[in-house]
Amino acid sequence: MRLLRNFKKLILIFLITLTFSNISISEEKNYYKDLVTDWSRIFPDNNRNAAGPKFFKYIIDKDISYKDFVEYNKLYCAVSGSLIDPNSTPEFVNINEEKTGKKICGNYYRCCVPCSCDLMKYTTVKKMKHKFKDVTKEFYVLTIDNPCSKKDFPERVTKKYFCDGNNIAKDQVYNLDGRMVIGLFHNTKLCNDNDIKIVKAHPVTGEYCDIRNNTPLEELQAGMGDIFIKLAR
Amino acid sequence: MKINITKYLKKIIFLCCLILPNKLYADFFEDLTSQIVDNPKRLSYGVSVTDVNQDGNFDFVVTGFGYFNLALSYEDGKLINIVDEKIFSDEFRRTIGVAACDIDKDGFEEIYFLNTDTYSGTKKYSDRLIDFEGDNFVDLFEIEKNKTDLNLTAGRSVVCVDRNGDGAYGVYVANYGGPTRFYEYEDQKIVDKSVQLNLAKVTGGRAVVAGHIISNKMDIFAANERGANFLYKNNNGKFLDVAYEYRVEDVLQNGRGTALSDIYYRGRLDILNGNWGGFHRAYVLKDDVFEDIAKPTFDDPTRIRTIISADLDNDGYDEVFMNNIGEPNKLFKIMDNGVLEQLSLDIGLEPDGYGTGAAVADIDNDGVLELLVSHGESRDQPLSLYKAKVDANHKYLRVKPLNKYGAPARGATVTLISNLRKHSKTIDAGSGYLCQMEPVAHYGIRKNEKDIRVQIKWTNGKTKTISVKNLNKTITLRQK
Numbered sequence A: 001m002r003l004l005r006n007f008k009k010l011i012l013i014f015l016i017t018l019t020f021s022n023i024s025i026s027e028e029k030n031y032y033k034d035l036v037t038d039w040s041r042i043f044p045d046n047n048r049n050a051a052g053p054k055f056f057k058y059i060i061d062k063d064i065s066y067k068d069f070v071e072y073n074k075l076y077c078a079v080s081g082s083l084i085d086p087n088s089t090p091e092f093v094n095i096n097e098e099k100t101g102k103k104i105c106g107n108y109y110r111c112c113v114p115c116s117c118d119l120m121k122y123t124t125v126k127k128m129k130h131k132f133k134d135v136t137k138e139f140y141v142l143t144i145d146n147p148c149s150k151k152d153f154p155e156r157v158t159k160k161y162f163c164d165g166n167n168i169a170k171d172q173v174y175n176l177d178g179r180m181v182i183g184l185f186h187n188t189k190l191c192n193d194n195d196i197k198i199v200k201a202h203p204v205t206g207e208y209c210d211i212r213n214n215t216p217l218e219e220l221q222a223g224m225g226d227i228f229i230k231l232a233r
Numbered sequence B: 001m002k003i004n005i006t007k008y009l010k011k012i013i014f015l016c017c018l019i020l021p022n023k024l025y026a027d028f029f030e031d032l033t034s035q036i037v038d039n040p041k042r043l044s045y046g047v048s049v050t051d052v053n054q055d056g057n058f059d060f061v062v063t064g065f066g067y068f069n070l071a072l073s074y075e076d077g078k079l080i081n082i083v084d085e086k087i088f089s090d091e092f093r094r095t096i097g098v099a100a101c102d103i104d105k106d107g108f109e110e111i112y113f114l115n116t117d118t119y120s121g122t123k124k125y126s127d128r129l130i131d132f133e134g135d136n137f138v139d140l141f142e143i144e145k146n147k148t149d150l151n152l153t154a155g156r157s158v159v160c161v162d163r164n165g166d167g168a169y170g171v172y173v174a175n176y177g178g179p180t181r182f183y184e185y186e187d188q189k190i191v192d193k194s195v196q197l198n199l200a201k202v203t204g205g206r207a208v209v210a211g212h213i214i215s216n217k218m219d220i221f222a223a224n225e226r227g228a229n230f231l232y233k234n235n236n237g238k239f240l241d242v243a244y245e246y247r248v249e250d251v252l253q254n255g256r257g258t259a260l261s262d263i264y265y266r267g268r269l270d271i272l273n274g275n276w277g278g279f280h281r282a283y284v285l286k287d288d289v290f291e292d293i294a295k296p297t298f299d300d301p302t303r304i305r306t307i308i309s310a311d312l313d314n315d316g317y318d319e320v321f322m323n324n325i326g327e328p329n330k331l332f333k334i335m336d337n338g339v340l341e342q343l344s345l346d347i348g349l350e351p352d353g354y355g356t357g358a359a360v361a362d363i364d365n366d367g368v369l370e371l372l373v374s375h376g377e378s379r380d381q382p383l384s385l386y387k388a389k390v391d392a393n394h395k396y397l398r399v400k401p402l403n404k405y406g407a408p409a410r411g412a413t414v415t416l417i418s419n420l421r422k423h424s425k426t427i428d429a430g431s432g433y434l435c436q437m438e439p440v441a442h443y444g445i446r447k448n449e450k451d452i453r454v455q456i457k458w459t460n461g462k463t464k465t466i467s468v469k470n471l472n473k474t475i476t477l478r479q480k
Helices: A002-019 A031-037 A052-060 A066-072 A113-122 A193-201 A203-212 A227-232 B002-025 B144-149
Strands: A091-096 A103-108 A124-131 A136-145 A179-184 A186-190 B029-031 B044-050 B059-064 B070-075 B078-081 B095-101 B110-115 B128-133 B136-139 B155-161 B170-179 B181-186 B189-192 B202-211 B219-225 B230-235 B238-241 B255-261 B270-275 B281-286 B289-292 B304-310 B319-324 B330-334 B340-343 B355-361 B370-375 B384-388 B396-402 B413-417 B422-426 B441-444 B453-457 B463-467 B473-478
Touching: A031 A066, A052 A066, A052 A179, A091 A113, A091 A124, A091 A193, A091 A203, A103 A113, A103 A136, A103 A193, A113 A203, A113 A227, A124 A179, A136 A227, A193 A203, B044 B110, B044 B370, B059 B095, B059 B355, B059 B370, B095 B155, B095 B170, B110 B155, B110 B170, B144 B189, B170 B219, B202 B255, B219 B255, B219 B270, B255 B319, B270 B304, B304 B355, B319 B355, B396 B413, B396 B453, B413 B441, B422 B441, B453 B473, B463 B473
Parallel strands: B044 B095, B044 B355, B155 B202, B255 B304, B396 B473
Antiparallel strands: A091 A103, A103 A186, A124 A136, A136 A179, B029 B384, B044 B059, B059 B070, B070 B078, B095 B110, B110 B128, B128 B136, B155 B170, B170 B181, B170 B202, B181 B189, B202 B219, B219 B230, B230 B238, B255 B270, B270 B281, B281 B289, B304 B319, B319 B330, B330 B340, B355 B370, B370 B384, B396 B441, B413 B422, B413 B453, B453 B463
């Protein structure tokens, strides 16, 4: 009897929902829209080449929850600076930890396949702790060495986005113990043998990256070509 | 047993009461397309509303892309094309944008036809600027002295701008892949003043609106493609692009349908801006910066073309009609506090419609707006005509401002002030996308609304307020 009564209630709720289904008031946060809207705030001169660090800084400076932080960081390519379509599938990669040299495995959201290779070869990961609106969290971030004193700083990258003279411009990008943070490393863990096998067996992170990462810089054509590599090597 | 039946009957009635209002929403419009006499499939684009034959009544001007430009006049319950003069109908020049305003200060509006025979860059045929002289239509651009500055760049929309507030209109031409133009009558000659006025930027021009946006004179908002939008602040008749400062540059989106609308019913014009396959914006000014308050489903990306903000059902709240191409149209109602509530559409949904333009006007003078929708681009389709099913108890007030020359005061702002709202509307200078609405502020009256006054802000920024005693009429106000 009680079951029947509950069933009737459910039907009633269903019908009421159906009745007002033409009125759509969804309050779910649209992370992608936020980045599209603020794009010219993040890149005032419209040059987003290799400017993942600008996205990271823009996001970490927001007064947001940890969940929001993670979601925003899925929507740009840390290597190229491109926006990434929502609900994209990440690549499973391994990257060395800066401090220990241990291999850390995790997900990387990239715009195109060469970026995964460049990431694995030219970045290291570091632990970072941050107080969000709701919680204090420790997580791995993708980092590159301070590029500001490079004599061959890539011309197609806006230097003022990154550098204040030979120093990392702290008001523009995130400086973590002298290294520049270019993005968030998602769903991280210490790699085990099986994880490494998975990365090596993958057509992109395995065979393709082997070829790309053994190609001389001047012969690279795909992806961001030499722009990010010149910045990060 | 009897009690049980009564109990269930009550429940059924209760459920019906819940479901019924939803079903009523489904038929917001009635279809009046059959009123259009001779309505074949064609490729149409922009639609404007002006008094083509100077008989005191507004007509729909419908552009044709390889088809005739039409002037649809309301006669005996029908919409009939009243112009067949070649200079006007001009099926070879491929017209897409249209706007009308009084450029020569004679009290009557000229019609600017923007022709585009190529997607971008240099085009073959120039635009037309049609004047009705005597009983004939004349293209002012075909007069020898006016040929020095012809627009030979592909374009999209046009908007009229009385930049000095003196009743002398110019026309802003949103070009694509070439510099923007701004045509004015000066010393009996039509000249392009875009360089002098800081408007000659090269972009992918799409939609453009003008009115009291951020200053007390006519400002311009241009929604562009493959580049930042422009927000030109009127600075003593010249213009300064402040889109970045006001946060409406929206670099990554490709602008389309745009309209000025008082989204908060607070007595100022804000901006509705549709983006092609991108997020549609509802920009409201807060602390000298425009904030986009659009939420799903309003901001959901669509193949948007025209956007119209108007009170179609005379309930005192504006609707927003989104005309999409190759996908269903959408209709929203702007509720209090900027809530954009989606309404169900059945008639007017046009799931297979290739909408390219639309305009509203009370073409039959019954106090309810008609909505004319044009179609084309990649599929030839006839025009559609709709009208909201209006509650017989709903009252209306129409305000028609004329400038000191007796011409429609396009770009002026009318504000209805009452115990319930302060509701501004622009006298449309060009909007939607490629289009222009009737130069009348049309208000439905809300339930329990009283103490109604109307304020008009003229294009020179000066205001005048009058009390309204009688409703269901059109008030004509003449600038002194």
